[in-house]
Amino acid sequence: MPALSVIIITRNEEASIAQCLRSVHFADExxxxxxxxxxxxxxxxxxxxxxxxxxxxxxxxxxxxxxALAAATGDWILSLDADEWVEAPLxxxxxxxxxxxxxxxxxxxxxxxxxxxxxVRHSGWSPDLVLRLFRRRSGRFSDDTVHEKxxxxxxxxxxxxPIEHDSITDLADAHDKIGRYAEASAAQLLAEGxxxxxxxxxxxxxxxxxxxxxxxxxxxxxxxGAMVAAYSASYTYQKWARVALGMRGPxxxxxxxxxxxxx
Numbered sequence: 001m002p003a004l005s006v007i008i009i010t011r012n013e014e015a016s017i018a019q020c021l022r023s024v025h026f027a028d029e030x031x032x033x034x035x036x037x038x039x040x041x042x043x044x045x046x047x048x049x050x051x052x053x054x055x056x057x058x059x060x061x062x063x064x065x066x067x068a069l070a071a072a073t074g075d076w077i078l079s080l081d082a083d084e085w086v087e088a089p090l091x092x093x094x095x096x097x098x099x100x101x102x103x104x105x106x107x108x109x110x111x112x113x114x115x116x117x118x119x120v121r122h123s124g125w126s127p128d129l130v131l132r133l134f135r136r137r138s139g140r141f142s143d144d145t146v147h148e149k150x151x152x153x154x155x156x157x158x159x160x161x162p163i164e165h166d167s168i169t170d171l172a173d174a175h176d177k178i179g180r181y182a183e184a185s186a187a188q189l190l191a192e193g194x195x196x197x198x199x200x201x202x203x204x205x206x207x208x209x210x211x212x213x214x215x216x217x218x219x220x221x222x223x224x225g226a227m228v229a230a231y232s233a234s235y236t237y238q239k240w241a242r243v244a245l246g247m248r249g250p251x252x253x254x255x256x257x258x259x260x261x262x263x
Contacts, residue, residue, distance in 0.1 A: 005074030060145030105154025186242035
């Protein structure tokens, strides 16, 4: 049976890390790469049997996940975020997939996300396919500072059972993540030479709401669909407003250090 390593990057994830780690008890190795947490994340992870490493600097999501990948030793890698977990049917499907000697080099896995405890079935959040399971020697993460992707040199298949994802726990969490995502995304856009204006940021925000709620059928999720659309609109505005201001304006009061976390 090929060995499976689970890799997770963290920062201040004490509220969710235990559920994530317990859900992958079937793995041969669990690597937690922590970015200078000030809570009990490392202590909890170590007590649950993970190999815990720490970095003080923050190079961006892609580079940080490649660091975790370099620390793993298994034949196969399952990459999870700290607010995700694996239920038994997916665990069984993963074990069967990597046991197949004719398996492809990577697997996309559907992800089932929640907003304030409610599963989001529309709004562009579903179907949500993420490439998370791959042969260690065939894959790596893109160097994107945010919204990184797994790049696999080989053929990719698809599993049927979902990764569970507690994306937004409450409205305070939504507000916090909007700011952190917007800051990180704007920094990447500015590095790519992208430009904007406040007027364009407003128009992009309106379109984000309409696309999520109308064209991506968010209205079928009722009030949660409206909240998801508002979340998307607020994030879009803050991201492009930061680009317009060249990161100079206080669009959101989070500091750079606070933005260095696992979104």
